[in-house]
Amino acid sequence: MQATAGDFLIIASPHLDEPSRIGLIEEVHGDDGAPPYVVKWEEDGRTTIVFPGSDAHIEHPDALRRADHATRPRSGPSAQ
Numbered sequence: 561m562q563a564t565a566g567d568f569l570i571i572a573s574p575h576l577d578e579p580s581r582i583g584l585i586e587e588v589h590g591d592d593g594a595p596p597y598v599v600k601w602e603e604d605g606r607t608t609i610v611f612p613g614s615d616a617h618i619e620h621p622d623a624l625r626r627a628d629h630a631t632r633p634r635s636g637p638s639a640q
Contacts, residue, residue, distance in 0.1 A: 562593030563618045569599050571616045583610070585618075 563569070563585050571581040583599035586607065590596060600607045 561595060561612060561616070561618060563588055563595075563597060564593055566621060568619045568621065569597060569610060569612060569616060570619055571612065574615070 565585055565588055567585045569583045569585055571583075573580050581601060581603065583601040585597045586600055587598035588594075589598070589609075595611045597610050597612070598607060599610045
C-alpha cells in the first residue's frame, strides 16, 4: 500500500448495514508511501496513527470527487 498526504484511506465495514470509514491521510511515516499513516477520520474528526489491514484501500482525492459527482442526483431542466 502506498499513499501520499492528501489521499484518503477507506476501510470497509465488517457489517453490511454500516458505511466504510473514510479518513484523510495527513502524514505518511513509512518509506515510499508505506504505512503507518496519520489519518483524520471524517465521522468524528479524530486523528489516529493507522497500520491499514487487508480491508483498507487508498483513494486519490480526484478519484473520490469523480465518484461523488457521478452518484449525485442531477437538478435542473436536464435532469428530467
